[in-house]
Amino acid sequence: MNNTAAIAAGWLEPGEAEVAATFAGLVGASPLDRARAVGEGRRGLDRTFIQRAAAAGLFGQTIGAGGIARACIVAEQWGRTASPEPWLETNVVIEALSGAGVFAAGAGAGRAAILSDLQAGRALASWASGDLPGFWGRDDGVVATEAADGFVLNGELSAVVHADSVDWILLAARDAGSFSQFLLPARATGVSFAPLNSLDITRPSLNVRLDNVRLDAAALVGARGAARGGAVADIARQVQVALPLAVSQSIGAMRAVVDTAVAHARARVAFGRPIGSFQAVKHMLVDASLGIEMSAAMRDAAARAVAAGQDDAAEIVSMAKAFVARTGIDVAHAAWQVLGGMAYMWENDFHLYLRRLTADAAALGGEVWHNENVVTLQEKGQ
Amino acid sequence: MTMHSVSTGVEAFRAAAREWLAQNLARRSGHEERSARGLTHRTIEDIATQRALQKRVHEAGFAGITWPVEYGGQGLTAAHEAAFLEEAEPYRLPDMGIAGVVTIKVCAEVILRHASEDFKRRHLPKMLSGEEVWVEFFSDSAAGSDLAGVVTTAVRADGQGGDDWILNGEKVWSSGAYYADFGLCLARTDWDVAKHKGLTWFAVATAQPGVTVEPLREITGDIEFCREIFQNARIPDSERIGEAGSGWEVAQTALRFEREASSGSLTSVAKMPRPGPLAPDLVELAARAGRSDDGHVRQLIAKAHADDFASRALGERLARLMAAGHPAGGALISYVKLARGIVEPNHAKAAIEIGGAAAVSWAKDDRLGATFALDYLNSRVTAIAGGTNEIQRNTLGERVLGLPREPNVERNLTFRESQRRALAEST
Ligand SMILES: Cc1cc2nc3c(=O)[nH]c(=O)nc-3n(C[C@H](O)[C@H](O)[C@H](O)COP(=O)(O)OP(=O)(O)OC[C@H]3O[C@@H](n4cnc5c(N)ncnc54)[C@H](O)[C@@H]3O)c2cc1C
Numbered sequence: 001m002n003n004t005a006a007i008a009a010g011w012l013e014p015g016e017a018e019v020a021a022t023f024a025g026l027v028g029a030s031p032l033d034r035a036r037a038v039g040e041g042r043r044g045l046d047r048t049f050i051q052r053a054a055a056a057g058l059f060g061q062t063i064g065a066g067g068i069a070r071a072c073i074v075a076e077q078w079g080r081t082a083s084p085e086p087w088l089e090t091n092v093v094i095e096a097l098s099g100a101g102v103f104a105a106g107a108g109a110g111r112a113a114i115l116s117d118l119q120a121g122r123a124l125a126s127w128a129s130g131d132l133p134g135f136w137g138r139d140d141g142v143v144a145t146e147a148a149d150g151f152v153l154n155g156e157l158s159a160v161v162h163a164d165s166v167d168w169i170l171l172a173a174r175d176a177g178s179f180s181q182f183l184l185p186a187r188a189t190g191v192s193f194a195p196l197n198s199l200d201i202t203r204p205s206l207n208v209r210l211d212n213v214r215l216d217a218a219a220l221v222g223a224r225g226a227a228r229g230g231a232v233a234d235i236a237r238q239v240q241v242a243l244p245l246a247v248s249q250s251i252g253a254m255r256a257v258v259d260t261a262v263a264h265a266r267a268r269v270a271f272g273r274p275i276g277s278f279q280a281v282k283h284m285l286v287d288a289s290l291g292i293e294m295s296a297a298m299r300d301a302a303a304r305a306v307a308a309g310q311d312d313a314a315e316i317v318s319m320a321k322a323f324v325a326r327t328g329i330d331v332a333h334a335a336w337q338v339l340g341g342m343a344y345m346w347e348n349d350f351h352l353y354l355r356r357l358t359a360d361a362a363a364l365g366g367e368v369w370h371n372e373n374v375v376t377l378q379e380k381g382q
Numbered sequence: 383m384t385m386h387s388v389s390t391g392v393e394a395f396r397a398a399a400r401e402w403l404a405q406n407l408a409r410r411s412g413h414e415e416r417s418a419r420g421l422t423h424r425t426i427e428d429i430a431t432q433r434a435l436q437k438r439v440h441e442a443g444f445a446g447i448t449w450p451v452e453y454g455g456q457g458l459t460a461a462h463e464a465a466f467l468e469e470a471e472p473y474r475l476p477d478m479g480i481a482g483v484v485t486i487k488v489c490a491e492v493i494l495r496h497a498s499e500d501f502k503r504r505h506l507p508k509m510l511s512g513e514e515v516w517v518e519f520f521s522d523s524a525a526g527s528d529l530a531g532v533v534t535t536a537v538r539a540d541g542q543g544g545d546d547w548i549l550n551g552e553k554v555w556s557s558g559a560y561y562a563d564f565g566l567c568l569a570r571t572d573w574d575v576a577k578h579k580g581l582t583w584f585a586v587a588t589a590q591p592g593v594t595v596e597p598l599r600e601i602t603g604d605i606e607f608c609r610e611i612f613q614n615a616r617i618p619d620s621e622r623i624g625e626a627g628s629g630w631e632v633a634q635t636a637l638r639f640e641r642e643a644s645s646g647s648l649t650s651v652a653k654m655p656r657p658g659p660l661a662p663d664l665v666e667l668a669a670r671a672g673r674s675d676d677g678h679v680r681q682l683i684a685k686a687h688a689d690d691f692a693s694r695a696l697g698e699r700l701a702r703l704m705a706a707g708h709p710a711g712g713a714l715i716s717y718v719k720l721a722r723g724i725v726e727p728n729h730a731k732a733a734i735e736i737g738g739a740a741a742v743s744w745a746k747d748d749r750l751g752a753t754f755a756l757d758y759l760n761s762r763v764t765a766i767a768g769g770t771n772e773i774q775r776n777t778l779g780e781r782v783l784g785l786p787r788e789p790n791v792e793r794n795l796t797f798r799e800s801q802r803r804a805l806a807e808s809t
Binding site for chain 2: 011013014262265266273274276277278279281282283285286287289290293294295296297298300301304310312315316319322323326368370371372374375378
C-alpha cells in the first residue's frame with residue numbers, strides 16, 4: 001500500500017468544515033440509512049430528523065441565514081449522503097414565499113405561519129418543477145379559473161418529488177391570460193396521486209391530479225398573470241436560486257462516489273499491484289476528480305452571479321446545470337467502472353448515488369434544454 | 383533608469399504609469415493580429431523593435447516591478463504590479479512572443495531561486511530590459527515527457543582549461559530559439575549514478591561556438607520552435623545554475639513555472655471570470671455554414687462555451703483553494719493544464735464538425751477563414767507541450783488523489799544501465 005494520504009478526500013474549504021461537522025453530528029454513523037429506508041420502501045420521510053436538521057440551521061433557513069454560498073455548502077452535504085428529504089424543494093418554496101412582492105394582497109397571517117412551519121421543518125413542501133411555464137415541461141398542465149374568494153384548479157402535474165409525503169406543493173398554472181403560481185395544500189379536496197416508478201428510489205415522484213380543487217385567494221404566490229413582471233419572472237428567480245443548489249447536491253454525490261472509488265483503487269489488489277497504480281484506472285479517477293472541480297468552479301461562479309444579481313446570472317446558472325448534468329453522469333460511470341463487480345451489488349451504496357446523479361441530470365431542465373437556453377440568451381443579449 | 387520608491391503609494395504609482403503609458407505606448411486596436419503560434423511569423427527585426435520597446439519600459443521603471451532592486455527590478459509590491467497591469471490593459475505592451483513570456487515567467491523564476499549571486503546580477507537585469515531573451519532547452523530529441531531521461535551531456539573540460547564544461551547533444555522543440563540569446567539547458571553530467579541524480583542546468587548562449595540553432599517548420603507551416611545541436615560547446619562553470627547533480631530539484635521549479643505559464647498564472651490575484659460572448663469562432667463558422675439555427679450545432683456551441691468558461695472558472699477556484707492552504711498546493715495547477723488540454727482539442731473538433739467544408743477551405747485573402755485551420759492545428763499544444771495530459775494525470779493521481787505510483791523499472795539502476803536495458807527491449 002502506498003502511504004501518501006488521499007489528499008483531496010479529506011480536505012475542506014474554510015466554511016465547509018463547520019457545516020460538515022454539524023451535518024456529521026446530525027446524520028450519525030450510518031448517514032445513508034434514511035436513503036435506504038425510503039428507497040426500499042421501509043419508511044417514509046423522517047420528520048423528526050428534519051426538525052433536528054432545521055434546529056441545527058441546515059434545513060429550512062439555509063438560504064436566508066447565510067446566503068446562497070453557504071446554502072451550496074449545505075446542499076453538498078445533503079447530496080453527499082444521498083439524503084431523501086425534499087431539502088431543495090422546501091428551500092425553493094420558502095424562497096418563493098418570502099421573496100419580494102410575494103405576499104399577495106390578502107395573503108395575511110396564514111402565510112407567515114406556513115413560512116415559519118417550513119423553516120422549522122414542521123412542514124414540508126415540494127415544487128412541481130417538472131412543468132415550469134417559460135422554462136420546460138408543459139405549460140397547460142393545470143388551469144386556474146377565478147371563483148368567489150379564490151380559484152378553482154384542474155389538471156395534472158407531472159413527476160412531483162415526494163408529492164404525497166409533503167404538506168404543500170408550489171405549482172404554476174395557466175391563469176388570467178398568462179400564468180400564476182399557487183401554493184397547494186397537498187391534502188386538499190380534489191387532489192389525487194399516481195405514484196411513478198423512479199430510477200431514483202431515494203426521491204420517489206408522483207403525478208398529481210387536480211379535480212376542481214378550490215383554493216382561497218391567499219394561495220396565490222407572487223404576481224398574478226402578467227402583472228408585475230408576471231409569474232414567469234418569479235419562476236425565473238426561483239430557477240436561479242434552485243440551480244446552484246441542485247448542482248451542489250450533485251457535486252456532493254460526485255464527491256462521495258469518487259472518494260469511495262479512490263479508496264477502493266488504493267486498497268484493491270490485482271496482478272500484484274493496487275489497481276490504482278494502473279494508469280487506465282488512475283487516469284479515469286483523475287478525469288472524474290477534474291470533472292468535480294470544474295463543476296464546483298461553475299457552481300461557485302453561478303452562486304456569485306446570482307448573489308450579485310449579475311446580468312449574465314441566468315446564462316451562468318444554465319451553463320452550470322448543463323455542465324453538471326453531463327459531468328455527474330460521466331463521473332458516476334467512472335466510479336462504477338473502477339468499483340467493478342462491487343458496484344453491482346444492491347448492498348453497496350454506489351447505486352443510490354448513480355440513481356441520484358442520473359435523476360439530477362434530468363431534473364430542472366436537462367443538459368439539452370440548458371444548452372439551448374444559453375445560446376438563446378446570448379442571441380437576445382441576455 | 384527611473385526608480386519608484388517603495389514609499390510610492392500604489393495610487394501614485396498608478397498615476398505615474400498611466401501618464402507614461404499614454405505618452406509612450408500605442409493603444410491596442412480592436413482586432414489584434416495574432417502572433418504566438420499565430421498568423422504572423424516573428425522576424426528577428428520585429429523582435430528587435432520589441433526589445434527596444436521593452437528597454438524603454440524597463441528604463442521607465444515598469445519592468446520587474448516586484449523584483450529585487452539589485453537584479454534590475456523595482457522592489458515594489460504585488461499591488462503595484464497589479465495597478466500597472468490594469469493601467470496597461472488598453473495598451474500594446476512589448477511582445478517578444480512565446481520566448482518573451484518564457485524569459486520572465488519560467489527562466490527568470492528558476493534563476494532567482496537557484497543561480498549564484500553573480501549569475502543573477504549578470505543576467506537578470508538584461509532579461510528585464512529585453513537585452514537577453516531566453517528559451518527552454520529542456521526536451522532532448524530522445525526525452526520529452528521523461529525529462530530526467532535527457533542524454534545531452536556535459537563533462538568537465540579537465541586539463542583543458544579549468545572549470546569549463548564541454549556540452550554535446552541535441553535539444554528540440556525549443557520555442558522561439560531562433561531569436562533568443564540563451565537557452566536554459568538541462569544536461570546529464572553523470573551517467574553512472576541514478577537517472578535523477580546525474581543532471582545539471584546551464585545557461586547556453588545561442589551565438590557561441592559549438593551551438594547550432596536550426597529553425598524547424600511546425601505542423602502549422604510556420605517556423606517557431608527549433609533544434610539545437612551542441613558540438614563540443616564550451617560552457618564556463620559560472621554559467622551553471624544550481625549544484626552539479628542537483629538538476630532534478632531545479633527542474634521541479636522549472637516545470638512548476640512552466641505549468642503555470644501555460645495555465646494562466648494562478649499566483650496572481652485571480653478574478654472570477656465572466657462568460658463573455660458565445661464562442662465567436664464557432665458562431666462565425668455556423669453562420670458561414672448556414673447552420674446557425676441547427677439544434678445540434680447550437681448544442682455543440684453551448685457545450686464548447688461552457689467548457690471554456692469552466693476551465694477559466696477552475697483557475698479562479700484553484701487559486702482560492704491554494705490560498706486557503708489546500709494540502710496538494712501547487713500540484714493543483716495540473717488540473718487547469720489538464721482541463722485546457724482536454725477542452726481545447728474538443729473545441730477544435732467541434733469547429734470542424736460545425737463548419738464542415740467552411741472550416742477546411744477558405745479563399746486566399748480570407749484571413750479569418752485561415753484562423754480556423756490554424757486554431758485546429760494548434761489545438762493540441764496544451765495537451766502535449768510542457769507536460770502531456772497523461773503526465774498531468776499521473777501527477778494528479780499520485781499527488782492529489784494519493785493513488786499508488788507505477789512500479790519503477792529503473793529503481794537501483796544507473797542511468798547507463800537503465801538505458802542499456804530499455805534499448806534492448808525497444809524494437
Ligand atoms: C508546440 C510545442 C512547443 C514546445 N516548446 C518546447 C520548448 O520551448 N522547450 C522544450 O524543451 N520543449 C518544448 N516542447 C516539447 C514538449 O515539452 C514535449 O513535446 C512534451 O513534453 C512531450 O514529450 P515528447 O514529445 O517527447 O512525447 P513523449 O514523451 O514521447 O510522449 C509520447 C506519448 O506518450 C505518452 N507518455 C509518455 N510517458 C508516459 C507515461 N509515463 N505515462 C503515460 N503516457 C506517457 C505521452 O503522454 C504522449 O501521449 C514543445 C512541444 C510542442 C508541441
